[in-house]
Amino acid sequence: MDVAPLQPRVFALGEEIHIWSVQLRGSDEHVARCSVAASVQESQRAEQFRFQHLRRAFLLAHGSARALLAQYLGISGADIEFKYKPRGKPYIGSPHTNLCFNQSHSGEMAVFAFAAGCEVGVDVEAVHSLPDMDDLAAHFFSREEAADLFSMPIGSRDQAFFAAWTRKEAYIKAVGDGLHIPLDSFRVTLLPGEDARLVHIGGDAQAAGAWRMHAFHPAEGYLGALAYAGRRRNVRLFPAMEASALLDSPAVKRASHCRERETEDIGEIPG
Secondary structure (H helix, E strand, O other): OOOOOOOOOOOOOOOOOOEEEEOOOOOOHHHHHHHOOOOOOHHHHHOOOHHHHHHHHHHHHHHHHHHHHHHHHHOOHOOOOEEEOOOEEEEEEEEOOOEEEEEEOOOOEEEEEEOOOEEEEEEEEEEEOOOOOOHHHHHHHOHHHHHHHHHHOOHHHHHHHHHHHHHHHHHHHHHHHHHHOOOHHHOOOOOOOOOOOEEEEHHHOHOOOOEEEEEEOOOOEEEEEEEEEEEOOOOOEEEEEEEEHHHHEEEEEEEEHHOHHHHHOOOOOOO
């Protein structure tokens, strides 16, 4: 795949953080284009998936990342080289840029976060019932989070569980330390009506105060979360689009010009 840029920096970040939601639907031709553009590491990871639909979703997600990055960087997607930090977090190795990004996918939905000079972490999960939810919460959540979850009616726990899970994953991904940070070593909010935020990190509320967190709904049946450190930035959530549309340059051009008024601001303007 080689998604040529329409013009330098079609999508301008400024001081904002952008979140794109992409439904992982595309033709065999779109999947083939993504496969051709994939790096060696991406190709190896794709081959590890036993089922074809999982390989397709993986390739479409990573192809969509290249298509979006091409528009922010003003270069061809094929010219983007990814490198990986010691714990596996990807970043742009070439060209040299201060553009930071992160991505996540679950089921047929992928989300991508982009910021200039600010490490971001993003996560998305399909909300569904888990027969072992209580055991997972008891093992991976902090004691306070588990207590909050168990205080809720059983029928309301699915949303709360995945609200907590996405927020915890987003924080870990922003730090870039993978599962080397124990999930029960910090606390996030999860109860309905509570703003998404870190409550404490290792019992330290002041350390948690340096972090910003946003919850969002990328599509029906999915929950997402964004985390980043430092001053509060405005966060713009773009409407969900299909990977097949994103991977075709004219569709990307339409998104950049026609969807501007449809974006949703889910964060505060920096003070």
